[in-house]
Amino acid sequence: MDFTFNEDQLAFREAISRFLAAELPPEVLRKNWETEDGCSRELHRKMVEQGLTGLSVPEAQGGLEMDDTAWVLLTPLLGYYAIADSVVDTAYTATGLLSALPEGDHRREELLTGIAGGDVGVAVAHQVNPLVVDMDLADVVLVEFEGEIHALNQEAVSYECNTSIDSSRRLGRISVQPAPESRLLENGRDIWAETLNRGAVGVAGQALGLAQRMLDMSVEYASQRQQFGKPVGSFQAVKHHLADVAEKIEFAKPVLYRAAHALANNERGSDLYSSHAKLACCEAAWLAARHGIQVYGAMGYTWEADLQIFMKRAWALDSYWGDRAFHKSRVAEAVLADDALIGPQHTFEE
């Protein structure tokens, strides 16, 4: 077992991290909230220039063909800077789905090339999400229909667009009429199952990054806010709150990496691992929000404090690509299955 990343992966993360730190102070996020889409198209352009959208696209279609393990370094960064969903949905989740389709299909090739070039945004409509995220930004929607995979142009889908408590998110309730012409694959069940896992791992990574952001902000606030003549961060009650968050974050990381590794290698246990990751990372984010606002006191309850940007995103992502109940029951089913392998001899098996 090896939890280290290769140099290319780390260098790419470093570059993206510098880019996001420069481009995305919280004021910019707030400005984007005021826009129709909730996020900035110009920023999207710049991310395309950084190569983000082509990260997983096969080389044949102009991408870098990196796998899920590269993404688990990036999704936490995207979470840390509260990047709107369309990036991960298109460049990671949808790209994973399209790449898994049989080669040679011209629409597959066309879409992947478009994604790599930053010209095509793709939304994914999977049963587990009753609402489709960023419908308004997508050119194409991938739709599940009785196990089939369909690709529909946005114009062919009627939807009603709403906002989320996270003001960067747009949610669409869609109604579609899939037709033989829109079908990409007849038996897409396995790919849909994999897509669900990938979606969950993508959210998990972002949740982890959100947790880290909220923790960093809380540490800073508690170190500077004075009461009783000293920083509130000097009180054990406050310190311990944040130490608990740090613990959750650190323990969630390898779980996330494990899930990405399973996805990249088509392992049988992917369902279980991605549910682990989703649960562990979202729990870290949930706790970071709960303790973050507590440590901020009344200031944390204001619109003005930037903490709210990240809390709301964490709350919104909590049930995206499967809520807690969904993932917990997947874990329970796997562990309690009649043929589940239990006992110490299996503990470190995978």
Added chain:
Amino acid sequence: MKLTFSPEDEAFRNQIAGWLRNNLVGEFAELKFRGGPGDEHMFPEERKRWEQKLAEGGWTCVGWPEAYGGRGLSIEQQVIFFEEYARAGAPGRMGHIGEGLAGPTIIAFGSEAQKEKYLPGIVAGTELWCQGYSEPNAGSDLANVQTRASLEDGKWRIHGQKVWTSLAHESDWCFVIARTEPGSKAHKGLGFFLVSMHQPGVTVRPIEQLTGTSEFNEVFFDGAVAEDIVGAPGEGWAVAMGLLGFERGVSTLGQQMQFQNELDEIIRLARANGAARNPGIRQRIAEAHTGLRLMRYNAMRMLSSSQDGQADSSALVYKLHWASWHRNLGALAMDVLGPEAELIDDAPYELSRLQSLFLFTRSDTIYGGTNQIQRNIIAERGLGMPKEPKGR
């Protein structure tokens, strides 16, 4: 121990239920189930009129002694009153700070003249109050207030800034803790002042909350005149703390009924959308129900041991329990809603009742003494443990 209501009590129940049925109609019908936690900014004008309507029926300040315009209800009848009020879905009270905090404090610590001057407006529902305690540098460390009160030409004038002042923008009066002795520290040298909000020298600036609405404010006092001081100059801390005791008194009963309404709504929703079939959700609903029962019985015990409506020391644990319970209830509401929980009703930021509940309950463990401060109080005052080392 007596856990049942007498026939007179039941007759009283019919009386209040009937009154609410007959009066929560017409212009007030739209107020049903409104104005609760997270919804306080809604229908302020209508709810002010509702306060006066209640007063006409004699239903404000029901626990106050009759001598002060109250109804002098027994604890049992107050319980019934709050039950029926919640059952009818009558709106969140705009007058609760006056009725629950300012009034009882003036009754306990004020002069006869002050009682005559201030209590009738509270009883009539015509004068609303807000609480001027917190300041930018005096949150948990309340004793660090820096707002000054100085005697100028025989009048107390207030200089300084308060913050997080709930409903200041709707209020007629504010009770303010301010320093009467320049250079004094901590609990010493404070005064408890009654200040009209309608005068030059008082500026109210709303603070936007993460809900996108504004229920609390910054309040600036630039030489505003305080019409009265309750208690002696320099002894305001004792009054201020006495007031906090009322916060844990009978008004908590009304709050519990509100909680019950919220829990009922969550249960209805869980049944309707299938969440109630999920074992995890079922257990949390059961826990929420149990927690609310604990709260109720504890409140009744607490109140029956101190008939004057002021809580005894067993009340120390009360805030920590309800605040944490309510915060969990907010989270439960979101989980019952599932993936739809994040969906906003309307642009720009129109929250549903349960979303407001969720966001608002993030603050329950902060205002009125944070959970951490509550635990310190339980440990130090309740258990007599050594005090934590402090900066000063």
